[in-house]
Amino acid sequence: MEIVYFEEIEVGRQRTKSPTYEVKKEEIIExxxxxxxxPFHVDEVAAASSVFGGLVAxxxxxxxxxSWFASRAEGRTASLAALGxxxxxxxxxxxxxxxxxxxxxxxxxxxxxxxxxxxxxxSRASLSNQHGEVVLSxxxxxxxxxxxx
Amino acid sequence: MEIVYFEEIEVGRQRTKSPTYEVKKEEIIExxxxxxxxPFHVDEVAAASSVFGGLVAxxxxxxxxxSWFASRAEGRTASLAALGxxxxxxxxxxxxxxxxxxxxxxxxxxxxxxxxxxxxxxSRASLSNQHGEVVLSxxxxxxxxxxxx
Numbered sequence: 631m632e633i634v635y636f637e638e639i640e641v642g643r644q645r646t647k648s649p650t651y652e653v654k655k656e657e658i659i660e661x662x663x664x665x666x667x668x669p670f671h672v673d674e675v676a677a678a679s680s681v682f683g684g685l686v687a688x689x690x691x692x693x694x695x696x697s698w699f700a701s702r703a704e705g706r707t708a709s710l711a712a713l714g715x716x717x718x719x720x721x722x723x724x725x726x727x728x729x730x731x732x733x734x735x736x737x738x739x740x741x742x743x744x745x746x747x748x749x750x751x752x753s754r755a756s757l758s759n760q761h762g763e764v765v766l767s768x769x770x771x772x773x774x775x776x777x778x779x
Numbered sequence: 780m781e782i783v784y785f786e787e788i789e790v791g792r793q794r795t796k797s798p799t800y801e802v803k804k805e806e807i808i809e810x811x812x813x814x815x816x817x818p819f820h821v822d823e824v825a826a827a828s829s830v831f832g833g834l835v836a837x838x839x840x841x842x843x844x845x846s847w848f849a850s851r852a853e854g855r856t857a858s859l860a861a862l863g864x865x866x867x868x869x870x871x872x873x874x875x876x877x878x879x880x881x882x883x884x885x886x887x888x889x890x891x892x893x894x895x896x897x898x899x900x901x902s903r904a905s906l907s908n909q910h911g912e913v914v915l916s917x918x919x920x921x922x923x924x925x926x927x928x
Contacts, residue, residue, distance in 0.1 A: 666846040668858065681859045681922070689861045690846040694839040697815040709817065710830045712838045715867035718917075720860075768867075773830070 635708045635777035636749040639736050647699040647732040650760075653687055655726035661691040687724035692766050696757055699732035700770075708775040710748055718768040722759065729760040737769065748775055784857045784926035785898040788885050796848040796881040799909075802836055804875035810840040836873035841915050845906055848881035849919075857924040859897055867917040871908065878909040886918065896925050 662671030666688035669676035677685040700707070724730070732755065739751045751774045756767040811820030815837035818825035826834040849856070873879070881904065888900045900923045905916040 664847075665843040666850045668850055688846060689864070690839065690843040693842050694814040697837060697839040698813075701815045701817055712869055714869055715838070716865060718864035718867055720863055 633706055633708050636739065636741075636751070636774045637777050639707070639739055639751055639774065641736050641738060644733055644735040647734065650729040650731045651695055651698065653691075653695070653724055653726065653728045653730060655685060658685055658687045658691065658724075658726060661694070662688045665690050682723050685726055689720055692720065692724050692757065693718070695730060696732065696755060696766060696768070699757075700734070700755070707751070707772065708777075710773040710775050713750070713771040713773055716769040716771070718766070720766055722763045722765040724759070724765050728765075730757045730765065732757050734770075739774075742773075746776075748773055750774070782855055782857050785888065785890075785900070785923045786926050788856070788888055788900055788923065790885050790887060793882055793884040796883065799878040799880045800844055800847065802840075802844070802873055802875065802877045802879060804834060807834055807836045807840065807873075807875060810843070811837045814839050831872050834875055838869055841869065841873050841906065842867070844879060845881065845904060845915060845917070848906070849883070849904070856900070856921065857926075859922040859924050862899070862920040862922055865918040865920070867915070869915055871912045871914040873908070873914050877914075879906045879914065881906055883919075888923075891922075898923055898925065 659672050662668070668688070670680035670682050670686055671677075671688045674685055677683075734753050734755045737752045737754055739749055741749045751772050753770050753772070754767065755770050757765050759765050808821050811817070817837070819829035819831050819835055820826075820837045823834055883902050883904045886901045886903055888898055890898045900921050902919050902921070903916065904919050905913050907913050
């Protein structure tokens with residue numbers, strides 16, 4: 631697996647992570663039963679009369695799918711730690727059968743002042759569904775290792 | 780279970796959710812294997828030489844624990860949908876055996892202009908460990924149902 635270090639991250643370059651991630655109904659229910667068991671995440675009948683009109687994935691599940699893309703897909707960044715996530719916006723519901731794709735664009739990067747072996751990278755990350763609708767977007771701040779240490 | 784509707788949410792009032800949540804080592808590894816399998820989340824030996832000096836929970840796991848508190852604990856808000864999370868800051872690592880507690884304070888609320896049966900609530904939510912250190916904080920925006928509909 632190719633690892634992308636701080637030096638190799640290009641500001642402004644958009645990367646599309648692959649493959650797509652299919653969100654299955656059973657997984658929506660199973661994840662939400664454990665972490666966010668509200669009716670519109672775990673009960674199809676109750677969900678039908680919610681504002682969503684049907685089952686939708688909980689926020690923590692969508693956020694976890696973003697982690698899945700960031701940590702596994704090719705061109706994985708040499709992250710040392712996630713520092714924070716700004717503007718985590720849930721723009722569109724995620725429904726059973728949706729196929730999500732992930733795009734990550736580096737917004738800025740700077741070297742660490744206190745540690746010469748790492749830098750801080752801010753990136754825009756988003757998940758879109760099969761209709762091209764953005765379902766989640768956020769600005770991620772990550773501590774990234776340098777190749778030359 | 781008591782449900783807190785839009786009308787009953789008091790701006791400025793801090794609520795502590797109970798009980799505490801103990802983060803077990805096995806759960807840290809299991810969660811991260813599925814969603815964020817970086818060495819410092821899944822491999823004790825590799826984690827020992829990471830910037831954390833030991834195993835730590837992944838961001839999606841900590842975020843899921845926040846959902847667990849928000850959805851299950853007493854005084855659950857009548858949420859219709861999560862709209863977004865601002866300033867999600869990972870302030871301190873979460874390690875095996877940590878016992879987390881959750882505080883939620885309403886920052887502001889306003890009625891929906893387009894729908895008379897709901898309102899929009901912004902709250903500061905934070906998780907702290909057994910030493911009183913904040914491990915995650917965020918500002919959550921939620922669509923909340925009114926009691927009178």
